[in-house]
Structures are given as C-alpha cells and as structure tokens.
Amino acid sequence: xxxxxxxxxxxxxxxxxxxxxxxxxxxxxxxxxxxxxxxxxxxxxxxxxxxxxxxxxxxxxxxxxxxxxxxxxxxxxxxxxxxxxxxxxxxxxxxxxxxxxxxxxxxxxxxxxxxxxxxxxxxxxxxxxxxxxxxxxxxxxxxxxxxxxxxxxxxx
Numbered sequence: 001x002x003x004x005x006x007x008x009x010x011x012x013x014x015x016x017x018x019x020x021x022x023x024x025x026x027x028x029x030x031x032x033x034x035x036x037x038x039x040x041x042x043x044x045x046x047x048x049x050x051x052x053x054x055x056x057x058x059x060x061x062x063x064x065x066x067x068x069x070x071x072x073x074x075x076x077x078x079x080x081x082x083x084x085x086x087x088x089x090x091x092x093x094x095x096x097x098x099x100x101x102x103x104x105x106x107x108x109x110x111x112x113x114x115x116x117x118x119x120x121x122x123x124x125x126x127x128x129x130x131x132x133x134x135x136x137x138x139x140x141x142x143x144x145x146x147x148x149x150x151x152x153x154x155x156x
Contacts, residue, residue, distance in 0.1 A: 026148075027086040027102055029079070032070035039071050039078045051092035054126055058093055058099050059090050061138060065145025087148035088141065097126045099137070101144045103151070108143060111136035 016071075043052050043059075062080035063069045077091040089100045098134040101107060104114055104122025111133050114122035124140070126132055 006150070020075070026151060028084050029070075029072055029074065029081055029086060030084050032072045032079075032081045032084050034070055034088075036073065041072050042073060042078050046092070048092040048094060051097040051126075053124075054128070055090040055092060055097045055099060058126075058137070058141070061141045061147070062088050062099075065141050066149055069114045069145075082145055082148040083152055085116065085148050085152055087144045093126070098123045099126070099141070100124075103147055107140060107147065109136075109140065111139075113137060113140060 039059075043049075043056050046052060059080065063071065063123055065080070066082035068083045070083065072079055072081070074086065074089070077089045079086050079089040081087065086102050088102065091098050091100065100121060100123040101114070102118055104116065105118070105120050107114065107122070109122075112138055113124045113133060115125060116122040124132070124137060
C-alpha cells in the first residue's frame with residue numbers, strides 16, 4: 001500500500017506540551033513512481049471507461065508538467081506528483097470527467113475553468129460533446145506543475 005505523508009520534516013514548532021514536528025501543507029507520496037502500471041490500467045477499465053479515456057490526454061499533460069513527474073493511484077484515481085508532492089488528479093464519473101488540482105485555489109484562472117469552493121482544491125469538469133478551452137486548461141496544468149515545483153524549492 002502506498003502511503004502519503006504530510007511533512008516528515010525535522011523542523012519542529014513549539015506546542016503547549018513540547019515541540020511538534022512542522023506539518024507540511026503539501027500532500028506527499030514518497031512511493032510515487034515515474035510510471036505506475038496501476039495508472040495505465042485505470043484508463044482501460046471500469047464502467048466509465050469512455051470518460052476515463054477522455055481524461056487520458058490531460059493526464060499525459062500532467063505527466064509533462066514537471067521534469068520530475070511521478071504518479072500513483074490515490075483514492076482510486078490517477079494522481080500526478082512533482083517529485084513526491086501531489087499537484088493534480090483525474091477522475092471519471094457517470095456523467096463527467098474531472099481534472100482536479102490540490103492547490104487549485106491559488107492558481108490563476110482567467111478563463112474561469114476552475115470549479116469548487118474548498119480551501120485548497122479546485123477542479124475542471126469535462127463532458128462529452130461540450131467544448132473545453134484547451135489552451136486555458138493546458139495553461140492551468142502547467143501553472144499547477146510550476147506552483148508545486150516552486151513550493152518544493154521553497155521547502156514548503
């Protein structure tokens with residue numbers, strides 16, 4: 001089983017009863033691989049296989065968004081990482097597919113593609129027969145990869 005970690009940094013912060021390890025705001029997956037066969041298998045199976053195929057080119061774009069891109073299945077969906085830090089995922093439902101961004105709330109989105117009201121996460125929905133602004137979505141994907149790489153370089 002591949003596990004996530006939230007900050008295994010040696011840095012500590014003061015607490016009422018001593019020192020606590022600093023918790024990273026990033027979603028970390030040390031076991032993420034350059035290519036995970038389970039990710040490949042996800043695209044070819046399931047009742048919603050056509051919608052899974054709809055997001056395959058977008059997952060390829062996620063793979064290309066960071067020079068140290070890695071991947072795994074997390075919570076049943078393909079997840080893209082910059083190194084071991086997750087930045088996006090794809091999923092397929094009965095009526096639509098989605099590309100989700102773990103730090104999406106902070107991404108520039110002049111085309112207004114992002115949906116969601118959570119503290120961090122946002123997603124873009126894709127539906128059969130509905131056009132998507134491909135240039136804007138590619139820009140979001142690249143921005144998400146750069147954002148995560150920047151967070152890693154800063155030591156977040």
